Amino acid sequence: MSRKAVATLALLAAQYAAAAPPPPGDPARGAAIYDRCAACHALAYNRTGPKHCGLFGRRAGSAPDFEYSPAMAKAKFKWNAETLDRFLENPTRTVPGTTMGYAGIPDPRERADLIAWLRVATADPAECRR
Ligand code: HEC
Structure with a gap:
């Protein structure tokens, strides 16, 4: 393969990596992260x-x-993985004036894990029947 072809492939791979969505979160790790929210929230x-x-x-x-x-x-927005990710990174920047007194979760991996857990837990019939 020519040098040019290798360089082109490397560039494509880098672009793909930049555009690829974050890996799916791990709900088991997310459950532990929710402990930080449980000071103020319940399901x-x-x-x-x-x-x-x-x-x-x-x-x-x-x-x-x-x-x-x-x-x-x-x-005016609805909660989904994307809006939660933005809000939880920095609540006061995303919704200026919010009274959620929490600095946010800077680590994207931790946010992905938490959101993966929230998706399951917030729809859990055993927890949410009431
Ligand atoms: C210090 C208390 C506190 C902590 C800790 C906290 N929250 Fe909140 N949260 C609030 C309050 C108060 C509101 C309502 C904000 C408002 O009305 O502006 C809120 C609102 C929210 C909302 C909007 C819900 C809706 O019905 O629109 C989400 C989502 C949320 N919190 C998720 C979380 C998650 C996930 C965590 C943990 C990472 C967390 N919060 C930690 C107090 C807290």
Whole structure:
């Protein structure tokens, strides 16, 4: 193979790596990371923060009977892996004015693990029937 062909292949591989989605998270590791959230959140009921059951597909700021900040209440997006990833990286930058007093999770791997766990746990009938 010519030098040029090798260089082209290397470039393509680098571009592919940059564009590839992050590897799927590990829900077992995510369960342990949720301990950081459990100071304020529960799956099945509102505490300092809103309940997380039913999170995926729910509009931001719309859990029944929870008093949100005006910023979260008027947010127009829905929760999915992408919006959660952005919010959890830096809550106050993503939703300026949010009252979620948490600095965020800077490590993308940890966010992926947590989101993988949330996807399962927030739809778990045993936890979320109430
Ligand atoms: C210090 C308390 C606290 C901690 C710790 C905390 N949160 Fe929150 N969270 C809140 C509060 C309060 C709100 C409501 C924010 C608002 O109304 O602006 C909230 C809102 C949210 C929302 C929006 C839910 C909705 O119904 O729109 C998500 C998602 C969320 N938190 C996830 C997490 C996750 C995941 C963690 C752990 C990494 C976490 N939070 C840690 C207090 C906390």
